[in-house]
Amino acid sequence: MFQRAELDPFMDEEEYERREPALRTALVQRQYELLKKRDRAVLIVVAGVDGAGKGSAINLLNEWMDPRHIRTLAFGEPTADEAQRPAMWRYWNALPALGQAGIVFGSWYAPLFKEAARKRPDMDHIEAMAAEIRRFEAMLASERVRIVKLWYHLSRAAQVARIDAQLADPGTAWRVSEADLKVRKKFDRLRAAGQIVLEATHAGHAPWHVVPSADPRLRAVETASATLEALAGPLPAPARPAARPARRVGHGGTRLEPPPGGGKLDEDDYEKRLASLQAQLSAHVRRKRFGERSLVLVFEGVDAAGKGGAIRRVSHALDVRDFEIVPISAPSDEELAHPYLWRFWRRLPLHGRVSIFDRSWYGRVLVERVESLIPSATWLRAYGEINDFEEQLRRSGAVVLKFWLSISRDEQLRRFRERRDSPFKSFKLTADDWRNRRKWDDYMLAAREMLARTDTAHAPWVVVATDDKRTARIKVLEHIVKALDDAR
Amino acid sequence: MFQRAELDPFMDEEEYERREPALRTALVQRQYELLKKRDRAVLIVVAGVDGAGKGSAINLLNEWMDPRHIRTLAFGEPTADEAQRPAMWRYWNALPALGQAGIVFGSWYAPLFKEAARKRPDMDHIEAMAAEIRRFEAMLASERVRIVKLWYHLSRAAQVARIDAQLADPGTAWRVSEADLKVRKKFDRLRAAGQIVLEATHAGHAPWHVVPSADPRLRAVETASATLEALAGPLPAPARPAARPARRVGHGGTRLEPPPGGGKLDEDDYEKRLASLQAQLSAHVRRKRFGERSLVLVFEGVDAAGKGGAIRRVSHALDVRDFEIVPISAPSDEELAHPYLWRFWRRLPLHGRVSIFDRSWYGRVLVERVESLIPSATWLRAYGEINDFEEQLRRSGAVVLKFWLSISRDEQLRRFRERRDSPFKSFKLTADDWRNRRKWDDYMLAAREMLARTDTAHAPWVVVATDDKRTARIKVLEHIVKALDDAR
Structure with missing residues (x-):
């Protein structure tokens, strides 16, 4: 896979000067077409051996393209705030919108490559990391993000010669970094690591290109060609990688509609x-330990199931500086121009804080499924994407709890009427609500499948009967308190 | 100013129940009108004595209004990443768009109130902080942000009684914070501080309302009424507060067009x-000290003055993880829905990093002025707003340098023609560029006034003649290096 690059091929000046104008013109033209068609977002991942000219390649793309529509997304060590979210958070936040392009440097490959380059790499861990990347990139590809990954490579001799030449000239010696110098000693190990990474993560929808880097002209031409392909080539259908195994907790036979006439909690008892x-x-939440955790709460349920009331009983226990309530309704244009989960990633809490989602990413497998807003393949893949997302949340220290508030059809009707007749609650009741009510059975079917497929040990569902609001609110709080007890 | 509140007025239940439905209905209706008209953004600032029910008031607004269009913006201690930007950065980032509303808790008043509540407050410092707030709020008001500030207040006796009652009941005792308890001892000092703050920062366009807080019903009604006023009342014209004094550096008589035939730098000398x-x-930039600083570079100049080329010579000296180039063109819809400086605030560097603006906030007093895109009052006030902004940047540790690249009219024409004839540079040349060229004298006039009014000691302008590109690039780098030398 690196054979050609290690032959250090080059391009003569004449050929380069013949090709450069055409490449530059094409790059800018494709960029404008992309902007007009908005049929994809583009990510160019730049990786490879240090001292192979990755920085120059990035500079080249920025110079050759219209800089208003391509952004360099370069990541070093996570900042203090970034370190409190899942590792992928900063990449999610930086994702370009449809019509835009980004060059990623210091990408999600950095930890994988680091592990692979150790003396005794942990192959299980590598496999798990690679699988996570495969799923991430397949998800992006499904959401119209075109990914091209460039691996800059050259022979050991050429790398050493390049660095030596830079060192010999006071005009360039300062460009040589410690990482560049280390390559000399560790070339074989780095090459082996590159091999592991590329083999484990090459995919038709997110291909690796090995760019021979000894010759700046050839490097420039191949960088530009691969970018052109990403900007304008066909959008390949992503192969669906296997889902990450997750321990399920059950709920297969859960009754989603509460039996009529459940017990009622009297007011005194409730208040106490x-x-x-x-x-x-x-x-x-005020405990010091919670400073290394966060809490993510999801509330789902049909209209008038009591989400707002339950959420208020939670939030009223918290300092207003410590939580955020995120109401989810139809996505904005900006949100539609990004992969589906993007708008949820943006609202994840820092450590020590609570995010409460009033409806959530489960909209994809509930309303969007039932109302046929998306093809079935899209909601079918969402289960795995959501499990992945919540697993990453959990790993970052978040306690994730999901509540399905379950109301009977009769009680819903009673509450709809109450809202309709209240001057200041009628805004909560729309024609959509009545329409959704008529699709009751479809929603129940979707909810049952959602519970069966996303009830995981790392982010369990809690089904709460809400015909009696007081009982429901107590149950919700009990589960949250218990989850925080267990998480200590 | 607190007399009425310290009489602890109350509202009887009957009147409350009569008024509540109307208030709630009106709040939601005004909210929807706001959303439709998008004639303003609304900020409700919540402040006042601890233990007066500020949290309850915030909860009430969230419950009474449609939570999708009002957001609680609550701030505690700055996070690690926030602490690396100017203190106002997080408030700028959180500003609601036109049509939206935000409730601010832990606002820009926190440091002012803290200083005012000290045993021996530094009145000069208080005056400076208050003046900064007055300018900030006047600027927001000019940009269609309607600000209403609520000060929750009650008598000392009522505060003590309220806290004691909460403490006595195990169901509410946990709600009492340390800050609540401290009020007992420091009530007089806190009241005096409140008086200082309110008097120094009350303005017709950003009024303080003192909300009597001993009685929850009256508190609710007055909170809702003030919010209604903000949502739907007339937009008052802001009074323009005096600008912060800034040490100017000169440039009054600067020649903006370079004399013909300036010296040329030969290639060898240039490269060295x-x-x-x-x-x-x-x-x-790699030095440890720079970890407590950042660098903000602004490049302005007429089309083809050589901004891109100069920027590349700077960025090529930097690790791609350490800088961001921010190209500024016409604002997006989202940017237009926010105060003018919002889009620049969002791109400020963390410590240890560099932001390079290719065009900048000076567009307001250049292209927007010359093309009459805004009324003259708007660009006239921009000078002061910009000086303020840059002063805050400087205080946060940023080194701020601004370059005016100055080209002769003949040289511009030569470069335009060169671009026009190049297949891959022609995208850089638009009809606008030719149009702007015809307004050369207007741009020069605007640039001269800009230099005279915004050339400050904390963020100086450097005028660089660019007919010879090499000389210009060397000059730019020299100034940056010198500024970093001086900043050590």
């Missing part, structure tokens, strides 16, 4: 238990 | 000096 649970929740 | 300066810049 509510206060006690709120005090416990408050204490948890 | 370029490499040496790039090495020095690179060393500066």
Whole structure:
């Protein structure tokens, strides 16, 4: 895979000067077409051996293209705030919109490459990391992000010669970094690591190109050609990688509609238990330990199931500086121009904080499925994408809890009427709500499948019957407090 | 100013129940009108004595309004990443768009109130902080942000009684914070501080309302009424506060068009000096000290003045992880829905990093002025707003340098023709460029006034003649290196 690059091929000046104008013109033209068609976002991942000219390649793309529509997304060590979110958070945040392009440097490959370059790499860990990347890139490809990955490579002799030449000239010696110098000693190991990484993560929808880097002219031409391909080539259908195994917790046979006439909690009892649970929740969040954790709560359920009321009983236990309620409705244009999960990633809490989602990423397998807003392949793949997302959340220290508030059809009707007749609650009731009610069975089917497929040990579902609001609110708080107890 | 609130007025239940439905209905209706008309963004600032029910007031607004279009913006101690930017950065980032509303808790008043509540407050410092806030809020008001500031207040006796009652009940005792308890001892000092703050920062376009807080019903009604006023009342014309005094550096008589036939730098000499300066810049940025600083570079000049080329000579000296080039062109819809400086605030560097603006916030007093895109009052106030902005940048540790690249009219014409005839540079030349060229004298006038009014000690302008590109690039680098030398 590196044979050609290690032959250090070159391009003579004449040929380069013949090809350069055409490449530059094409790059800018394709960029404008992309901007007009908005049929994809483009990510150019730049990786490879140090001292092979990655920086120059990035500079070249920035110079040859219209800089207003291509952005360099370069990542070093995570900042303090970044380190409190899942490792992928910063990449999600930086994803270009449809019509835009980004050059990624210091990408999601950095930890994988680092592990692979160790003396005794942990191959299980490498396999798990590579699988996560495969799923991530397949998801991006499904969401119209065209990924091209460039690996800059050259022979050991050429790398050493290049660095020596730079060192010999005071005009360039300062460009040589410690990483560049280390390559000399570790070339074989780095090459082996590159091989592992490229083999484990090459895919038709996110291909690796090995760019021979000994000759600046050939490097420039191949960089530009690969970028052109990403800007204008066909959008390949992503192969769907296997889902990450996740421990399921059950809910296969869960009854989603509460039996009629469940017990009611009387007001005194309710107030007492509510206060006690709120005090416990408050204490948890103020505890020093919570500074290394965060809490992500998801509330789902049909209209009028009591999401807002349950959320208020949680949020009233918290300092207003410590939580954010994120109401989810139809996506904005900007959100539609990004992969589906993007808008949720942006609202993840820092450590020590709570994000409460009033509806959530599950919209994809509920309303978007039932209303046929997306093809079935899209919601079918969402289960795995969501499990992955929540698993990353969990790994970053978040406690993730998901509530399905379950109301009976009769009780929903009663509450709809109440809203309709209240001057200040009628805004909560729209024609959509009545329409959704008529699709009750479809929603129940979708919910049951959602529960069966996304009820994981790392992010469990809790089904709460809400015909009696008081009982429901107590149950919600009990589960949160218990989850925080367990997470200590 | 606190007399009425300290009488602890109350509202009886009957009146409250009569008024609540109307208030709630009106709040939601005004919210939807706001969303439709998009004639303003709304900020409700919540402040006041601890233990007066600020949190409850925020919860109330969230419950009474449609939560999709009002967001609680609550700030505690700055996070690690926030602390590397100017103190106002996080508030700028959170500003709601036109049609949206935000409730601000832990606002830009926190440091002012803290200083005012000290035993021996530094009144000069207080005056300077208050003046900064007055300018900030006047600027927001000019940019259609309607600000209403609520100060929650009650008598000392009522505060003590309220806290004691909460403490006595195990169901509410956990709600009492340390800050609540401290009020008992420091009530007089806190009241005096409140008085200082409110008097120094009350303005017709950003009024303070003192909300009597002993009685939850009255508190709710007055909170809602003030919010209604902000959502739908007339947009008052802001009074323009005096500009912050800034040490000017001159440039009054600067010649903006270089004399014909300036000296040319030969290639060898150029390459040598370029490499040496790039090495020095690179060393500066990698130095540990730079971890407490950042660098903000602004490049302005007429079309084809050589901004891109000069920027590349700077960026090529830097690690791609350490800088961002921000090309500025016409604002997006989202940017237009926010105050003018918003899009620049979002791109400020962390410590240890460099932001390079290819055109900048000076567009307001250049292209927007010359093309009459805004009324003259708007660009006239921009000088002061910009000086303020840059002063805050400087205070946060940034070195701010601004380059006016100055080209002769003949040389511009030569470069335009060169671009026109190049297949891959012609995209850089648009009809606008030719049109702007015809307004040469207008641009020169605007540039001269800009230099005279924004050339400050904290963010100086450097005028660089660019008919000879090499000389210009060397000059730019020399100034940057010198500024970093001086900033050590």
